[in-house]
Amino acid sequence: MKRRTLMAAAGGAAVAGAVAGPGPAAAAAYTGYAMAYFTESPTMAAAVYGLHLAVSSDGLNWTPLNQNRPVAMPTLGSTGLRDPFILRKQDGTFTVLATDLKGTDWAYQSRHLHVWDSADLRGFTGYRLLKVHSLATHAWAPEAVWDPARGQYAIVYSAVNASGHNVLMVSYTTDFRTATDGVVFFDPGYDAIDGSFVTVGGVHYMYYKNNTNSTLLGTRSGTAGPNSWSVYTGAISPGRGVEAPQIVKSNTANTWWMWGDTWSPNGRFFAWQTADVASGSWTPLNDRAYTQPLNSKHPGIAPVTAAELSGLTATFGTPAWNRIKSYNFPDRYVRHADNVARIDVYPFDPYQDQQWTLVPGLADAAGVSFRSVNFPAMYLRHSGYALVLAADDGSATFRADATFHRTAGLADSSWTSFRSHNVPDRYLRHSGYVLRIDPITSGSPATDRQDATFRVVH
Template sequence: MPRILTRVSTVLATLVLVLTGLSAPASALDPFTGYLMAHFTGESARGEQIYLAHSKDGRTWTDLNAGGPVLLSTVGTQGVRDPAIVRSPNGDKYWIIATDLRIAGGTSWGDASTRGSKSLVVWESTNLVTWSAPRLINVAGGISGAGDAWAPEAIWNPATNDYVIYWATNSPLNGVTKHRIWYVRTSDFRTVTAPQLYIDRGSGQGIIDTQIVEVANSLGGYRYYRASADGQITIEGANSILGSWTRIGDLRHLGISNGATGGNVVEGPMWAQTNGQNEWHLWLDQYATGRGYMPVRSTNLGSTANFATRGDYSLGGTRKRHGSILNLTAAEESRVLAKWGPNAVLNRIQSYNNQTRYVRHSNFDVRIDANVSPAQDAQFRVVPGLANSSGYVSFESVNYPGHYLRHYAYDGVLAADDGTATFAADATFKQVAGLADGSWASFQSYNYPTRYLRHYNYLLRVDPISTATERADATFRVTS
């Protein structure tokens, strides 16, 4: 991807000893035991969506959800890039914010930067594993001549008791059109203040990627450090997020730049602190050579002299483009791995009277088929009911996360959760003893309790059940 068309950098959570840019105060969180990376993979059909990877040491990464996306955008351009994970100060709420952009949909980079979306895509969660439907938040609409809103980041600002969202917008200012960094403030990632200019490098130098990390005890002389792709990979320090910043240096002595001095040309700086240590890695995307992220190590961000490259790392099986790394507590790590890790429970729903056939989605219709390919089309996560979690269940697709089996005009379909009460009710079922065989199961509609899930001509429906054939059609077994 061209250097000026990059995504944004990411945010991390803090540590017990050191806070990162998106994180909560160390005192509010348990010790960190692992790491979570959110990223996208590129301009493939589903590459511009939210992917996750996990690491125990911060350098060796394993793809989650078998390398598939974990969140899909159904709003705006229906694609996202540059995700950043944000944790609340108390560790009780999380957000993912991302660029609303899908180049794979046929949009040119020129159109995307001059006539693109001025909104960001936002997901919200209370546990890191169950996420809201995506929504749009307009951050750049108030910027005169704005062409886009790219590479968002966010950080809690104790000085104002809210979050600072910052991103890049291409717009004219003082006779020069280029990407500059702007910011808004928010307390809920729904309503925002008017956009303000944050970083302008002057002359014709644009800037898209920048990320801030917070360091406890002001190790190195500053409370906050900022890495920006602005021709170099520039490191700056400050003692307040919205105050003045001091240039510390760049990485040209390592043969690394953002194009101004050649060498290894990189973008998308992404901070991560090593759990329990005064050690940081600044991950840089080697986009010019297509080699993906590389880590640069530092034990004192107050000077670039100690920054050093390292080769003992592995990024897993998927290509990882601009993302965000969150330091995980043991409880967070356990939840994430239980849902998306290699040992996560994935279910199939077997037909009672056609036992070679399983419930699957095909072009978002739901039916029962044998020899399902790809196999993930017949895999679901059985989760607590969206409308009622007590004694009810919902079926979330594995390869279309955020999409659930629901009835629509009594027809069974796979659809994206739109966050409405109607959707939740249509996608919720009570698991009862099988109508044809009590050792199997049947699924009673939550909002039409006289109706049950059944197949008819192999298509799934919710119907009243009275005959022996209908009882057999409405009987299933949840298997692994």
């Protein structure tokens, strides 16, 4: 399931959601991005079906807000949401739409969507349910766009109709309080969900999930009307099941990104980029290029102004914890497991094992020590050159072993390396996915320098 609307063009000029531009708000330059999502993790320990928000200045690396807790919770219908979508309306304010579904009870049939209004995404008002069809089925993954020919917003979502499989349906509204009864918008002849829209050069594009094989496909239309879409791409896949396409225009370059999410609770985002949406050709990004919010599922992304970006951060705050991402295995993060420090493939549970509070160095405040979030009396230290999680015994040796100094990344100066405080010719690195400290110099093999390079993220 999925959602999406307007993007910002290079230099801040607005490019439309599926049918038209974003209206008066286009006068403001977009300098950042906001993401709506919900959370799950492999064992469902992180399952929280409320509205979460994250922000980004570059559109690729994301910072969760409100300590990765919901900023709003639904109280009607199932009392849970999936697939939140942020729409900037013609007047510049926002409406948030979401699937009415708590958890994974796919038999739950709701004809309604959760709806909130917001002036600036810092507060959410007018919470309500919106009925979009009268069928005996669900309404999944809404996305809304302005249709100037109708003078209404088109709400597109997935539902099972007389065909017996999921199709994309559309309902029209002016106020997101009442909507026309849904009609078929796109039916490729097989199960299809998760429509995501954008307009480029007067042509309308919709990407969706082929739900029979969990790949993404792109369609286009000259009118953006119901049943006017034709497929123009081959199947897009990261080599495993993917859904929730989300297309975002860079605020600063002629670059488009498309996000996708895994279909299972093992929520991992994938990203592709192109300089030409019309070509239908997308290049996958290496995990090194982007970082998703912790445990995030099904992103809905909208560009925001500098004032909106700073306002969101000021209102909700940024996390008090960090995660540490490996440079040469960027799908892996530093975590503790049975008190051994290692790097493991994201996502995993307990997810708190990868969360660290970076505090002033215990032996030197100019350095840094890594305190565990879920075992806050314990820190990473080296012992026999191996990194372990251990309780602070108050000794000078412990404090020195648990202190490191940040340096420019040995493999990439825009990343970070960590030099041992009391064995200063040794750096934190992974070997066989286990962390230790080893001597590394500029003359060391490239692999060693890569093993010792990390990125501090959220």
